[in-house]
Every structure is written in structure tokens, then in C-alpha cells.
Amino acid sequence: MKTAAIYARYSCENQTEQSIEGQLRVCQEYAASLGILIVETYIDRAMSGTNDNRAEFQQMLKDSSKKQFQFVIVYKLDRFARNKVESVINKKTLQDNGVSLLSAMERITDTPEGHMMETILEGFNQYFSEELAQKVKRGMRETRLKGLYQGGGVPYGYKVEGRKVVIDESAAEIVRYAFQEYSKGAFVLEIIDTLHKKGLLYKGKPFPRNLLYHVLRNEKYTGSYKCRDEVVDNIYPQIIPVELFQKVGARLEKNRYGKRSFEATYLLKFKAKCGYCGMPMYSETGTASNGETNRYYKCGGKKKYHNGCTKSQVRKEYLEEIVVNAIVDELNRPGAIEFITKKLLEEQDENIKNNSAVNALVKEKTKIDKQLENIANAIQNGIVSKTTAKRLQDLEEQQEKLEREILIEQSRQAVPLTRAQIKEFYSDALEMEPRMLIEYLVKEVILYDDKIQIIFKSPISTVPDEDRGFLLSVKYCKPKKVISSRSSTKRKIMVEIRVE
């Protein structure tokens, strides 16, 4: 049996967003349609702005290594990450743990073109969420001005009375205690332990660590928080003084520093291979005599299996830079982006053509509409029995369910992208975040001491160069920066770019 976890996220407004319950329902239906069993659900509620930490999301990423689920299902891809870079990094983490991401609302196929489509959809999600932010700002202003609760979950320490948020005194005491202790240097686990010893529990159990971290980062306790760049200060009564909140925030930030950064993500993990012994290249971190951290790709045969391979290690930044430059060069080749665009449009057409699900559902709904009409006529003509009433109710339920399914199917097809949009996306990606293209365009990188072969995936593979065929280019690459003398990458290296 295939298993999955659902991840749902809900930002600070609810009128414009699908509710958590709605997201879960759609994800569950989607899982059921694929015969996937849901084993875990992660929910981040009422997050604000762009600086949220998404504690449950982090937990989900962590749990993905435990082999309990093979898929993560999200309502839409924009639940998964708020920008392209973050998305690629997070998906890489899942992929490294053997977990695939599924979107209940967007139709994604597991082909290179499908993955390209996914990247583009993400790009658009980012754009749309910025556009939405503008709309939300206007629309929500009024409710906020009245200081009314806007729906969704309230943070621990508050409760809702009528349409107002009020302090839940006994819980607020714990919030104050956690802030004070943490600001004095206690660790979260110590705070949980002390609360436990005092018999203070959360739903009968010791406080979950995630919850406490969440509490310590929640600006709402200061009585004023930012929601999509707008300050809201009339909804949550103050529990924590601003100075205390800032002090705690600074300490949280300090403790987090250096743990996991973008730089430490090895984009070529599982893609780089030793040209001499064929083993994968592993990541290796070393500290130089001046205390600087150096990151390398090192042959697995040498590092782990001691097979006598003599391939020297390669500086991470250097290798990734070469690969990124190669991608940039290839995509800048005349006609390359046009070719990819053409392939993507073909993929999109195929999807739309093949998706007969909507048609089938519409047909079924027409049938039910007709039956409902018949019953309505019968009732008008005075023919009413217990069974008619029951039948009417059943049909109405079915009708509603079908309407929802049709909507889901229709939105899954998404709005067809135009040639111009796809081209624009690639040009932007090349300029702003070429690193993310490694994930989608590079199949394999084979390393020798004097040569690097970069093998592209298929979307470019059918663009053989007229003169050179599938060997797209060979060039000599020199690192831009001077690299430490012990590194083997100081000398010039030949870079060969191929496709399958």
C-alpha cells in the first residue's frame, strides 16, 4: 500500500483562501482516487507574512527521512514553498529521502516535461500570491479596522468570544513563563520539562516542542503583528511586552544560525559520479586552518568504500558554478528556449486532451440534474412519498459532490500557459536563480580530474547542435576565484556538455 502525508498551510487571512478543512478534504479525495493511504497530517495555521517558520513543515521534512510515507500531498504547490529557491531545496530534501510531492489541484506528470511544467507553475504561484496579497490587503482592511476575529485558529493563550479574541488567562500564564525562561537562557526542552514537573500539560501530554517554538516566534502576543506588510494591532490583546519578544527572537535566531543554510545544500548530490570508479560523489565538509568551512564533493569509493580510487575531491562552489554556467550557456544558445517552450506546449496540449475526467463528470451531473427535475415535477403534481423525499435528498447530495469534483478537475488542468509566459519564466529563472535549473535540467555530472562531463536531461536532448550533434560543447573552464592551493581545481579543466 502506498502511503502519504498531507501538508496544509493557511496564511493570515481566510476569506480568500481555501480553509484548512477544505484543503484536507481535497487532498484526502485525491489520495483516495490514487489508492494512497494517509498516515500523517501536518498543518501550519495562521501564519503571517513571509517570515514565518512553518514549524509543522519543518517537522514534515524531518519525518520524511523515517520512511513512513512515500508521498507528500499538498492542496496546491504554493502550499509547499513561497518561492522557487525554497521549493527546489525542500523538494530535494524530500527526494533525497525517497519521498515524492503530489499536488491535488495541479496536474503534474512524472516526465522531464512534467517537471518543467511544475517549475513553471511554481513560478506562477509565486507571482499570483504576490498579486493576491494586494487584493487581500484591500479586501481585508475593513474587517481588520473593526478589530474583529477573522477566522482560522487562534494562537495558544487566546480564545474567541463572540467575534472577539480574548486572553485565555491560564494558557497565557504559560506563554509568559516560556518567554521569560527562554529569554533568561533556558532551552525549550528544559521549559517543557519544568512545565511537566509542575503538572502543566497540553491536551494531557507534555508540551510539544513545535508548539513552544511556535509560541516563542508568534508576534501576535505583542498585540501587534504584520500581516502581508500591514500592521494589525486591534485584534489580539497584548500578552508579551515587545522588548521581551525581541529578546527571545534574537536568541532563537542565534541558536538557529549555521544549522542549515542554502549554501550547505549540495545541488549535485545524487547527480555527481566519479569518472574513474563510477561511485557517487559524496558531500564532505572540512575546516581549513583559518577556521573557514570548506565543502567538497568526494568520491564515495575513496571516502566510504576504500576501493583505492584516487580521484581528488572537488570544491562544491566551484563544481556547482561550472554546471550553472554550462546551463546558462546552453539556454542562451539561439533557439534553445524556443525549443523547450515548444515541448512544454505540446505536453500541455496532451494533458488537456487526455483529461476526459471533466467530461465524464459533467455527463454524470447532467443525468442527476435530469432526475432531480423529474422528482421536482412529481412533487409539483402532488406525488410525494417518504421515498421521494429521501431520493431527493440523496440526489441533491450527489449533485453537490459532482459540482465540487468538476471544479477540482477543472482547476487541476490549470490555466493553459502561453508561449510568452513560458519564455518569460525561463528568461527570469536564468537571470535570477540559475541554480534551481540544475535540478530540472541536469541528469548526471561525471567527474574526472581534468574533465567534467555534464549530461542534460531530455528537454534539451532533442536539440542537437547542427554542427556538433549531441556533443553540445567542449570548453576549458577556469575558476573565477582563486581556490585554496590544496584543492585540485586550481588548474584548467575541460568541461564537456552532452545529452543522452
Ligand SMILES: [Zn+2]
Ligand atoms: Zn572514484
